Amino acid sequence: MIEIGSGIKKIIIMGTDGRGPEMGADYRYRQLESWLLQGIEEQRWRLGERLPSIRTLCQEHSLSKATVQHALQRLEAQGLVEARPKSGYFVALQPNAVKKPVSRSRIEAPRPVSVNELLLDIMGRSAAFDLLPDLHAGDLPPSIVALNRSIGRALRRQKGDDYQYYDAPAGDIGLREQLSLHSARRGWAVPPDQLCVTSGCQHALFLALMACCERGDVVAVESPGFYGVLQLLEQLELRVVEVPTSVETGMDIEALEEVLERWKVKACIVSPAFATPGGALMPSESKSRLLALAERHDLAVIEDDIYADTALGSAPDPLKAMDRDDRVILCSSFSKSLSRDLRLGWVSGARWHDRILRLKLVTQLASSRYLQQGVADYMADGSFASHLRRQRNELRERRDRLIASLQAWSTGLRVSVPLGGLAVWVELPTSFDTLASYPKALEEGVVITPGPLFSVSGQFRNCLRISYAHPWDARRTAALNRLPELFVQL
Amino acid sequence: MIEIGSGIKKIIIMGTDGRGPEMGADYRYRQLESWLLQGIEEQRWRLGERLPSIRTLCQEHSLSKATVQHALQRLEAQGLVEARPKSGYFVALQPNAVKKPVSRSRIEAPRPVSVNELLLDIMGRSAAFDLLPDLHAGDLPPSIVALNRSIGRALRRQKGDDYQYYDAPAGDIGLREQLSLHSARRGWAVPPDQLCVTSGCQHALFLALMACCERGDVVAVESPGFYGVLQLLEQLELRVVEVPTSVETGMDIEALEEVLERWKVKACIVSPAFATPGGALMPSESKSRLLALAERHDLAVIEDDIYADTALGSAPDPLKAMDRDDRVILCSSFSKSLSRDLRLGWVSGARWHDRILRLKLVTQLASSRYLQQGVADYMADGSFASHLRRQRNELRERRDRLIASLQAWSTGLRVSVPLGGLAVWVELPTSFDTLASYPKALEEGVVITPGPLFSVSGQFRNCLRISYAHPWDARRTAALNRLPELFVQL
Numbered sequence: 001m002i003e004i005g006s007g008i009k010k011i012i013i014m015g016t017d018g019r020g021p022e023m024g025a026d027y028r029y030r031q032l033e034s035w036l037l038q039g040i041e042e043q044r045w046r047l048g049e050r051l052p053s054i055r056t057l058c059q060e061h062s063l064s065k066a067t068v069q070h071a072l073q074r075l076e077a078q079g080l081v082e083a084r085p086k087s088g089y090f091v092a093l094q095p096n097a098v099k100k101p102v103s104r105s106r107i108e109a110p111r112p113v114s115v116n117e118l119l120l121d122i123m124g125r126s127a128a129f130d131l132l133p134d135l136h137a138g139d140l141p142p143s144i145v146a147l148n149r150s151i152g153r154a155l156r157r158q159k160g161d162d163y164q165y166y167d168a169p170a171g172d173i174g175l176r177e178q179l180s181l182h183s184a185r186r187g188w189a190v191p192p193d194q195l196c197v198t199s200g201c202q203h204a205l206f207l208a209l210m211a212c213c214e215r216g217d218v219v220a221v222e223s224p225g226f227y228g229v230l231q232l233l234e235q236l237e238l239r240v241v242e243v244p245t246s247v248e249t250g251m252d253i254e255a256l257e258e259v260l261e262r263w264k265v266k267a268c269i270v271s272p273a274f275a276t277p278g279g280a281l282m283p284s285e286s287k288s289r290l291l292a293l294a295e296r297h298d299l300a301v302i303e304d305d306i307y308a309d310t311a312l313g314s315a316p317d318p319l320k321a322m323d324r325d326d327r328v329i330l331c332s333s334f335s336k337s338l339s340r341d342l343r344l345g346w347v348s349g350a351r352w353h354d355r356i357l358r359l360k361l362v363t364q365l366a367s368s369r370y371l372q373q374g375v376a377d378y379m380a381d382g383s384f385a386s387h388l389r390r391q392r393n394e395l396r397e398r399r400d401r402l403i404a405s406l407q408a409w410s411t412g413l414r415v416s417v418p419l420g421g422l423a424v425w426v427e428l429p430t431s432f433d434t435l436a437s438y439p440k441a442l443e444e445g446v447v448i449t450p451g452p453l454f455s456v457s458g459q460f461r462n463c464l465r466i467s468y469a470h471p472w473d474a475r476r477t478a479a480l481n482r483l484p485e486l487f488v489q490l
Numbered sequence: 491m492i493e494i495g496s497g498i499k500k501i502i503i504m505g506t507d508g509r510g511p512e513m514g515a516d517y518r519y520r521q522l523e524s525w526l527l528q529g530i531e532e533q534r535w536r537l538g539e540r541l542p543s544i545r546t547l548c549q550e551h552s553l554s555k556a557t558v559q560h561a562l563q564r565l566e567a568q569g570l571v572e573a574r575p576k577s578g579y580f581v582a583l584q585p586n587a588v589k590k591p592v593s594r595s596r597i598e599a600p601r602p603v604s605v606n607e608l609l610l611d612i613m614g615r616s617a618a619f620d621l622l623p624d625l626h627a628g629d630l631p632p633s634i635v636a637l638n639r640s641i642g643r644a645l646r647r648q649k650g651d652d653y654q655y656y657d658a659p660a661g662d663i664g665l666r667e668q669l670s671l672h673s674a675r676r677g678w679a680v681p682p683d684q685l686c687v688t689s690g691c692q693h694a695l696f697l698a699l700m701a702c703c704e705r706g707d708v709v710a711v712e713s714p715g716f717y718g719v720l721q722l723l724e725q726l727e728l729r730v731v732e733v734p735t736s737v738e739t740g741m742d743i744e745a746l747e748e749v750l751e752r753w754k755v756k757a758c759i760v761s762p763a764f765a766t767p768g769g770a771l772m773p774s775e776s777k778s779r780l781l782a783l784a785e786r787h788d789l790a791v792i793e794d795d796i797y798a799d800t801a802l803g804s805a806p807d808p809l810k811a812m813d814r815d816d817r818v819i820l821c822s823s824f825s826k827s828l829s830r831d832l833r834l835g836w837v838s839g840a841r842w843h844d845r846i847l848r849l850k851l852v853t854q855l856a857s858s859r860y861l862q863q864g865v866a867d868y869m870a871d872g873s874f875a876s877h878l879r880r881q882r883n884e885l886r887e888r889r890d891r892l893i894a895s896l897q898a899w900s901t902g903l904r905v906s907v908p909l910g911g912l913a914v915w916v917e918l919p920t921s922f923d924t925l926a927s928y929p930k931a932l933e934e935g936v937v938i939t940p941g942p943l944f945s946v947s948g949q950f951r952n953c954l955r956i957s958y959a960h961p962w963d964a965r966r967t968a969a970l971n972r973l974p975e976l977f978v979q980l
Contacts, residue, residue, distance in 0.1 A: 123851055126655040133655065144653050148645040148860075155638040161960060163634050163829040165616040165623065199689055199854050206853045210725075215705060231852040235700075335855075339653040343689075343858050361613055362721040363696045363853075364689050365825075368833050370638075371858075470651060 047404035151374030171197025247278025278425030279418020641864030661687025714944035737768025768915030769908020
């Protein structure tokens with residue numbers, strides 16, 4: 001064994017091969033470590049559960065605090081447990097131990113879109129991200145109180161007859177400057193004049209599609225993918241071709257290549273950062289290949305970047321940052337990272353930007369200036385960044401608790417382990433029918449988002465998306481755990 | 491002379507023929523009345539100007555206060571002067587003494603729309619309603635301070651994870667209930683479930699056109715008419731047929747009938763209440779005939795009702811109130827009556843309502859709930875109604891001052907005298923070219939809206955719209971008075 005690197009690294013190496021200079025001298029911490037490991041393996045403490053406190057471990061094992069901490073830190077360094085500030089140590093998620101979804105969609109010829117009516121029912125219940133949309137639990141977090149204060153200050157700052165003027169179509173320059181700074185931290189230094197403020201990401205996607213497509217054009221999308229895109233294609237009378245997509249690595253670029261060779265495709269919509277429903281993260285190599293294909297086939301690429309700021313680690317660079325050919329339209333909003341009630345998004349329209357600006361003007365005139373200024377202030381004083389940091393920890397915990405609960409189901413299932421986004425993709429055994437389960441669950445006040453909503457071809461009937469956007473309090477956890485008995489089997 | 495009617499009426503009748511029982515007994519007030527009348531005729535006090543105060547008149551004419559008041563009240567009863575609370579008596583506008591615009595558009599075959607680029611320049615300057623958009627003068631009026639407070643309270647009232655949910659696509663029920671009550675006062679008792687909240691009237695018009703038309707369809711519009719509609723038709727690739735429109739009585743229904751007989755028209759967009767650019771008010775009889783034509787030709791009627799609440803008197807009933815056949819889509823917003831920065835409007839979509847709801851959902855998901863709740867509170871506590879009352883007096887004064895200034899121009903002109911809306915339509919002698927005048931005025935920081943913007947056929951080059959949305963402070967008045975020297979003549 002060679003000792004290299006930092007102290008932690010050294011311990012990992014020792015942990016791996018089980019030998020080391022300390023072994024003979026002091027192995028009491030190793031005994032505790034083995035005991036804890038065995039407990040995790042036997043599910044005495046399950047995924048996401050808290051281990052006994054340091055104090056309890058000291059007492060029950062007659063060990064010093066230093067020894068106990070040493071054992072716990074070794075488990076943490078191996079990624080088996082996770083330290084949470086002021087809360088203790090928790091059994092960590094082992095992504096590789098989770099069975100990942102395997103079902104794939106097929107390539108089929110382009111077709112018009114007809115969206116399932118069920119989706120309107122779900123949207124009408126504001127329930128796309130919540131099993132129990134009527135719950136509205138929890139407190140208003142301090143970061144949202146701060147946001148609202150910032151908006152209130154902007155309102156009070158209105159002067160003269162400001163309220164008598166429409167904002168410029170591109171949006172408030174102060175907000176665009178803050179968005180530009182925010183993007184620059186992700187490796188994309190977009191000038192403010194290449195940004196246009198919208199009423200959310202859906203509005204941005206709508207403007208993007210209006211700008212680069214005409215009725216009847218073929219648009220390639222991820223499958224499973226975002227239902228909102230399918231609804232847009234339906235309303236704009238565009239045809240869709242679904243590209244098989246992994247819930248781990250995103251759109252299958254080889255499948256896309258096959259699609260582009262067989263049919264004339266006008267645009268491709270992708271979410272390289274944590275695509276819904278499974279939270280897939282597209283590798284850099286796929287991004288490069290996608291852009292090369294887009295150039296060769298003269299494709300507009302619409303990047304839905306809305307989940308970037310829900311990254312559990314650091315947010316990946318957007319595809320747009322690699323766009324040398326001015327053909328990637330980036331769409332995003334604050335709805336997933338900050339508040340769904342702001343209705344503020346943005347679009348950077350590449351070669352279609354002027355047309356997008358005009359469409360924004362014509363379809364909506366302008367956005368609220370006071371609101372944009374309030375959000376710009378919130379970003380400028382660092383509140384947004386610290387909100388994202390706090391939220392990151394919450395989301396990781398919620399994701400882990402969700403996956404832990406799912407792993408305990410007796411139905412057997414496969415589940416995605418996303419590094420960002422707000423949901424996991426669950427694949428049940430093929431005998432299950434989530435679409436048929438919807439009304440049964442609804443009777444119990446539980447709203448599920450069945451797999452077929454994420455495709456136009458009726459696929460994924462044994463799948464569903466489950467969100468971790470909301471805290472797992474007792475009632476929501478109970479709803480989650482009731483799901484298996486509400487599922488209909490064929 | 492026959493004495494009939496009320497006291498006021500009696501006085502008017504006496505004033506008209508110059509005789510009466512009081513004549514011999516007390517004619518001192520008649521002497522003052524004649525002296526004031528002569529002064530108005532000789533323009534010693536011009537239209538919109540203040541007459542000497544009661545106190546001054548008492549002193550200079552050695553008259554009692556009662557006698558002076560009597561004389562002024564007689565002039566007021568004749569509509570020659572106007573009493574303004576706490577301000578005194580002003581020379582009133584005599585609509586019949588103003589020369590009205592006469593130029594009419596021609597009926598031409600349906601055509602695609604190509605909107606003048608100039609319009610984008612004007613919109614980019616937020617200048618469609620202001621000669622001096624950089625001025626931003628005046629104080630924030632108390633009613634807007636109250637509005638902002640109401641919105642701020644709604645923000646602070648957010649609880650739990652409210653901010654994590656999208657609002658229902660139709661909008662907040664509290665706001666829709668208030669809108670329903672507001673409409674009921676105008677003779678249109680719309681149930682809240684027939685209203686959908688939008689991001690302003692332009693967004694409502696966009697949804698309406700998307701819902702009832704397909705690319706290539708022919709849409710009949712007012713000419714001169716609202717440029718925003720022309721922009722929409724251009725972007726949606728609809729064809730336009732312009733219907734000659736009077737700036738006093740609105741769309742010429744006989745011309746519309748001719749149009750409908752010659753071409754297949756899918757929809758007709760009208761503003762019965764104070765159509766821009768001239769503020770035309772459509773008579774009830776025309777409304778009935780329009781609806782009968784719509785039924786006969788199976789037409790969708792899109793009613794742009796945005797100016798209703800800018801009525802100088804009481805707001806007329808909407809066309810929608812007479813809609814027995816579920817084919818009038820009403821579109822409106824708070825932008826002209828309350829604040830352009832709210833970005834809140836509404837649509838009632840008749841037989842197309844479900845499709846409009848779906849389009850709203852798909853293109854924008856939802857509106858901000860806190861904002862809608864803030865505005866609903868503002869309406870519920872009577873603040874909106876009292877704002878409208880206060881604004882009505884301001885707008886009348888601004889309109890009168892504008893027309894008075896225009897009447898003093900040496901160019902010679904005709905001008906509309908609207909009973910609502912925010913602008914007048916000015917027709918200069920035909921040697922003038924307002925389109926060519928635009929860049930010249932812009933050099934001086936003055937933004938005009940030339941007549942050709944209100945049509946697709948390049949007509950109305952000698953016309954322009956001038957708004958009275960903003961107060962006539964010294965700088966804006968100076969800009970207005972400089973216009974004649976900035977106009978280019980052919």
